Amino acid sequence: RKEVEQDPGPFNVPEGATVAFNCTYSNSASQSFFWYRQDCRKEPKLLMSVYSSGNEDGRFTAQLNRASQYISLLIRDSKLSDSATYLCAVSPGVMDSNYQLIWGAGTKLIIKP
């Protein structure tokens, strides 16, 4: 089992719809969780840090479920510009290595007009 797993997609979603995807992690000691967005031929860019209480930024909501060991990303009222690959990243959970991140392979999202 991979340490961090994501459904690769693609998720094909009509503009204006709501879409959600999850990322599961294997290490229950993980402390930091992130969603990054990566456009084609660009670098990953931080979208949201995921806090234990969950957090929201405009149309984006991130949740952490420690019991089931996954994080989720919900996008409401999707825009064409939301088309991208969404990477999740999780800290390894080992104290000395907490500054590293373990990366999922990404979920590709395509918003269709």
Place this chain on the structure above:
Amino acid sequence: DAGVIQSPRHEVTEMGQEVTLRCKPISGHDYLFWYRQTMMRGLELLIYFNNNVPIDDSGMPEDRFSAKMPNASFSTLKIQPSEPRDSAVYFCASSSPDGYNEQFFGPGTRLTVL
């Protein structure tokens, strides 16, 4: 504020040649990470530094790869000799221990080894 700066943005070289990739982290960030990204393997951590000291190089594929960080504002990743299977996008990222450990990426170097 300037983000992470990488150079060159594109590099095309022939097998056997030496390649040097450069990175300038965000000022004040103590951690610097080198990643490689390919379609097949995704984003792989190669090595990371804390306060210019290499902490974990277990991701470096083999002895042909080496990385240095002579000061807080500069790091290099060197491949010697290069091979076609090294073709990938190489990203540098930095983070600050004062934050939530978020990493910020440079634009990457797209390396093609012929």
